[in-house]
Amino acid sequence: MAQASSLPLATLAPDGRTARRLVRTGQHTGHTAGMAPGHVQANLAILPRAQADDFLRFCQRNPKPCPLLAVSEPGDPLLPTLGDDVDIRSDVPRYRVWRDGMLVDEPTDIASLWHADLVTFAIGCSFTFETALLQADVPLRHVAQGRNVAMFRTNVQTVPAGAFHGPLVVSMRPLKAADAIRAVQVTSRFPGAHGAPVHLGDPARIGIADAGRPDWGDAVEIADGELPVFWACGVTPQAVIEAARLPFCITHAPGHMLVTDLRDHQLAVL
Known part of the structure; x- marks a missing residue:
């Protein structure tokens, strides 16, 4: 089911919590452009701990494409600084699973792939x-x-x-x-x-x-x-993961973002 309703996404999901509920229950699996106006959306990269330190340095060296919003503790699927009910295993409309730099699957839930070694990076989105x-x-x-x-x-x-x-x-x-x-x-x-x-x-x-x-x-x-x-x-990061041929990694599908509870103005600078 690509979309729960023919209503515009801004009307269908006016806030982050509503957007995530629609995604988590499978009522929305499409892109999130225009969803929950005024709420921060995030790109994702989920990697094993062994690669997490290098990826953190990559983000620090490339802040334009990879502005970090949050980094999880290893094995923790929750991102409380982005929303008190955010569960990274179910709250993205579509994920991408990568093995050896190859895209192998695009599931709508990654609970079956989750393990205690994974670190989540939430990255700012245009x-x-x-x-x-x-x-x-x-x-x-x-x-x-x-x-x-x-x-x-x-x-x-x-x-x-x-x-x-x-x-x-x-x-x-x-x-x-x-x-x-x-x-x-x-x-x-x-x-x-x-x-x-x-x-x-x-x-x-x-x-x-x-x-x-x-x-x-x-x-x-x-x-x-x-x-x-x-x-x-x-x-x-998806182009970089492909080039690096990582053994395993999970990202969001392009345009299918995590909608957070943060408001846009919280990222704005004067």
Whole structure:
């Protein structure tokens, strides 16, 4: 079941707790763009303890794509700083399971895979600043159309740490020039959600051959007079995990985020 109702996601799940309840009970397994407006959403990477220290250093060295929101204790599936009932085993609409760098499954629950050695990393998501963009009258076509955001692998390399290395992944939103300037101003206030864009304009300059064919998410039209605007993306760890060929790892499926109880303004800086 991809969605519990034909209602817009903002109406279906106006807050984080409601969103998680719909996900946990299997009533929503689709993307979370536009869900629980004003609530922080998070990317996930769940790794064995043996790789956790290196991944922590990777996040510290690459804060644009990997702004850390929370790190669990080994074996603890709860993230109380993100919500008093958050259970990482069931509260994401769709997960990805990786073995030796290969995607092997996309379950909607990972309770059967959970064990006492796993460490969860919650990473900021650009869905967080979208409410602020809409409030600033910056139009977001994928939200208006009920689509997932478009995401692309680039030729920009991250700063390695241990086994972790690989390309930067970006999300793209097409905007008119004036809206792009406003978007830079607004998103700069959210370093915990990737902050300001990393590139504006010609996609080829960052290794994207066709902006109409995203590697993840849904294609969104770039109309005449619009610029593609690119933000660092929390799917970057998935590209890095693929490159590192980790024996085992769990992530969220792109666009299928953990919706938290934190409010967007709690990540904003003046």
